Amino acid sequence: MHLHYTIELLKTFDEEELKHFGEFIRSDYFNKREALVRLFTIISKYYPDFTDNALKKENLYKKLYPGKEYNVQTLRNRMTELSSLIKSFLIQRNFEKDEFSKRKYFVQELTKRKLFDSAEKNITESIQDLEMNTVFGQKFFQNKLEMLIEQSILWNAMDEKHKAQSSAYQRSELTLNHFLLGILKINNDLICLDIETKEERKFSFAQLFLDKFDFEGYINALKEMNYEHYPLIAAYYYGNLTMMKPEDENYFFLIKELIYQHHDKFTMAELYNFWSILSNGVFTNYLKKGIRFMHEGHEINKFFIGNKIYDDKKPFSAIGYQNIAMNAIMINDLDWGEKFIEDFKDKLPTDVVDNRYHYCKALFCFERGNFDESIEHLNYVKYTDWHLKLSIRLLYLKNYYELGLSDQVSSLIDSIKHYIAKNIEMFPQYADTKIKNTVNYMSKMSNAKFGNKKLDFADLKEAEKDNNYLYKTWILEKMKELV
Numbered sequence: 001m002h003l004h005y006t007i008e009l010l011k012t013f014d015e016e017e018l019k020h021f022g023e024f025i026r027s028d029y030f031n032k033r034e035a036l037v038r039l040f041t042i043i044s045k046y047y048p049d050f051t052d053n054a055l056k057k058e059n060l061y062k063k064l065y066p067g068k069e070y071n072v073q074t075l076r077n078r079m080t081e082l083s084s085l086i087k088s089f090l091i092q093r094n095f096e097k098d099e100f101s102k103r104k105y106f107v108q109e110l111t112k113r114k115l116f117d118s119a120e121k122n123i124t125e126s127i128q129d130l131e132m133n134t135v136f137g138q139k140f141f142q143n144k145l146e147m148l149i150e151q152s153i154l155w156n157a158m159d160e161k162h163k164a165q166s167s168a169y170q171r172s173e174l175t176l177n178h179f180l181l182g183i184l185k186i187n188n189d190l191i192c193l194d195i196e197t198k199e200e201r202k203f204s205f206a207q208l209f210l211d212k213f214d215f216e217g218y219i220n221a222l223k224e225m226n227y228e229h230y231p232l233i234a235a236y237y238y239g240n241l242t243m244m245k246p247e248d249e250n251y252f253f254l255i256k257e258l259i260y261q262h263h264d265k266f267t268m269a270e271l272y273n274f275w276s277i278l279s280n281g282v283f284t285n286y287l288k289k290g291i292r293f294m295h296e297g298h299e300i301n302k303f304f305i306g307n308k309i310y311d312d313k314k315p316f317s318a319i320g321y322q323n324i325a326m327n328a329i330m331i332n333d334l335d336w337g338e339k340f341i342e343d344f345k346d347k348l349p350t351d352v353v354d355n356r357y358h359y360c361k362a363l364f365c366f367e368r369g370n371f372d373e374s375i376e377h378l379n380y381v382k383y384t385d386w387h388l389k390l391s392i393r394l395l396y397l398k399n400y401y402e403l404g405l406s407d408q409v410s411s412l413i414d415s416i417k418h419y420i421a422k423n424i425e426m427f428p429q430y431a432d433t434k435i436k437n438t439v440n441y442m443s444k445m446s447n448a449k450f451g452n453k454k455l456d457f458a459d460l461k462e463a464e465k466d467n468n469y470l471y472k473t474w475i476l477e478k479m480k481e482l483v
Contacts, residue, residue, distance in 0.1 A: 003057060003075075006083045007050045010043065017093070018047055024089045031085055039064055039078050100126070100143050107150050116158050123151045136232060137267035138181040145174035177229055183209060184236035185273065191243040192280060196428040210240075231262040232270065239277035246284045255281070256300070263309060271309050272317075275300070279323060290467060294330045301327060305340065316347035318356045325360040329367055338364050355381050359388070362395060371399045386426050390419070390435065397442060398474065406450035413443050437469035445475070448482045455482035 013021065025031050025040050042063050046052045053059060061070050064078070095101065103126050110119035130144045148167050155164040187206045194201050219237055222230040235258040241251040259266075259274050266274070282297035301324045303309075310316065321344055328337025341360045348356055358380040365374035378396055383389040393416050400408040416439055424432060441463055448455040460479045469475070 003055070003060070003079050006079050006086065007043070007055070009083065009086045011048065011050060013047075015047075018044060020093070021086065021089050024092070025085055030088060033081065035064065035078055036082055036085065039082055104146060104150060107147075107154075111150070111154050111157055114157075116154060119154050120151075123147060123154065127151075135265055135267045136229060137270040138178055138185075139267065139269065141174045141178040141181070145171060145178060148174065177233065180233055181236055184233075184240055187240055188236070188243065188277060191240065195243070195284070231258045232266060235259055235262075235274060236277075239274070239281070242277070242281035243284055246281075246288050249285060249289070252278075252281045252285060252296075256296075260303065263307070268309075268311050271304075272311075275304050275309070275320075279320075282327075291330065294327055297327045298331045298333060302336070312347075315349040316344055318348055318352040321348055321356050322360055325363065329363055332367075334364060334367055352384075355384060355388070359392065359395075366395060366399060366402075369402075371402045375399050386423060390416070393419070394438070394470070398471070401442070401446060401449070401478070406446070409446045409450065413439065413446065417443075434468050434470060437466065438471065438475075441469060441475050441479070445478050445482060449478075455479055457483050 010018070022040065022044065025037055031037070039060075042060065043050065043055065046055055054063065057072070057075060058070050061068075061075050064075070103122060107119050107122050107126070110116075110122065126147050127144065130140065130147065133140055148171050152164040152167050152171070155161070155167075183206050187204075187210060190201075190204055190206060215237055219230070219234050222233065235255050238251045238255040238258070241248070242255060245251060255274070256278060259271075259278065263271060263274075278300050279297060282293050282300065285293040286297070305324075321341070325337050325341050328334065328340065341357060341364070345353060345357045358377040362374045362377035362381070365371070365377060375396065378392055378399075381388070381392055383392065393412060397409060397412045397416065400412065420427075420435060420439065427435065441459070444455065444459050447453075460476070460483050463469075463472075463476055463479055
């Protein structure tokens with residue numbers, strides 16, 4: 001870890017963090033090297049870009065050790081030590097925000113020091129604070145369980161074994177809730193991985209457990225008990241089944257109903273997960289059953305946005321932003337969709353805002369027939385992955401087609417076909433045929449349009465029956481103009 005790494009870390013600091021790190025590094029408790037204070041003082045003058053020639057290694061060394069001969073190893077050592085202090089500072093900053101962990105470690109220290117009354121008082125206060133929660137998630141079960149374990153350790157240290165054992169009832173409930181939520185979340189990731197890759201599914205302990213455990217019976221028992229955390233566990237369970245068994249749409253509507261009814265009981269972290277699970281369920285069902293599920297997706301997005309079920313203090317998901325916009329386009333709610341991308345533009349992470357905003361804006365311009373303007377917005381978008389790269393090219397292609405630019409259409413179709421052939425292995429399994437079919441239909445359309453001939457009627461009938469390609473409504477509309 002040398003100069004480049006240290007500078008990259010400091011570039012992530014805001015002004016307040018830089019100020020606090022200055023105070024941190026000047027504290028004798030954390031740093032006893034005056035040279036590191038001088039080094040930070042020199043470097044911090046060039047915040048936030050850190051691009052001045054003064055930061056070249058030789059120049060930096062001269063400022064740090066005036067009159068001494070340049071020694072690369074000495075500078076490396078100081079930079080490594082500075083990086084280590086930055087690491088300690090970031091850990092400390094993060095720890096300061098975690099009130100629960102601070103209290104738990106304080107309780108551990110009190111118990112070790114045999115200050116049992118004080119330890120018990122702090123444990124009781126922590127548990128009471130947790131029980132005042134009105135929203136619940138996996139973190140709640142974890143924190144309460146950890147504090148009950150500290151309580152059990154304390155009671156054993158006080159030679160009150162019966163008390164320690166009696167908390168096992170609550171500990172068993174919390175352990176099981178935490179585990180079940182965790183295993184369902186992991187399995188959801190595995191299901192998504194299966195859908196998005198061509199690899200044969202590997203052995204999974206999560207799937208083995210779910211195959212052997214009577215989850216349906218357990219969920220039904222919780223429901224009959226009117227157990228307060230049934231909606232949370234059941235929503236994740238039905239979310240798994242929505243992805244695993246898209247042919248049975250009942251699971252999708254079960255999770256949707258649970259979330260609509262009980263969203264005010266879930267933490268923001270769990271609500272984000274549920275929004276993602278519902279969106280994945282919409283997409284999976286859309287692939288199998290068509291556009292009506294995109295109406296479901298749009299309704300869900302409006303529910304979350306309308307009820308402000310998102311964290312205004314954190315950046316909004318870039319892919320979520322794009323998917324919400326595209327869903328609005330697919331069901332032709334252009335006014336709502338455009339308002340959304342404008343209202344939420346400034347909530348995106350700063351490093352992706354231009355890409356996502358201009359791509360979404362290009363989509364809406366196309367839908368409104370403003371093809372030149374759509375191309376202008378596309379010109380601002382940089383490729384970040386295969387999906388965005390291909391999506392941009394296809395949107396350029398649609399714009400060129402609408403503008404009657406035959407040479408550009410022909411060239412781009414050839415380019416896209418070459419790109420697909422070269423990169424087909426990276427596409428998710430659900431996308432292979434869909435992408436190829438889309439380009440095939442557009443190629444037939446362009447040959448007819450720019451060759452001044454009619455489209456083969458059989459091609460239109462084939463496209464009407466086929467659901468495995470993109471932009472079906474637009475492609476059918478353009479095909480009908482050519483027959």
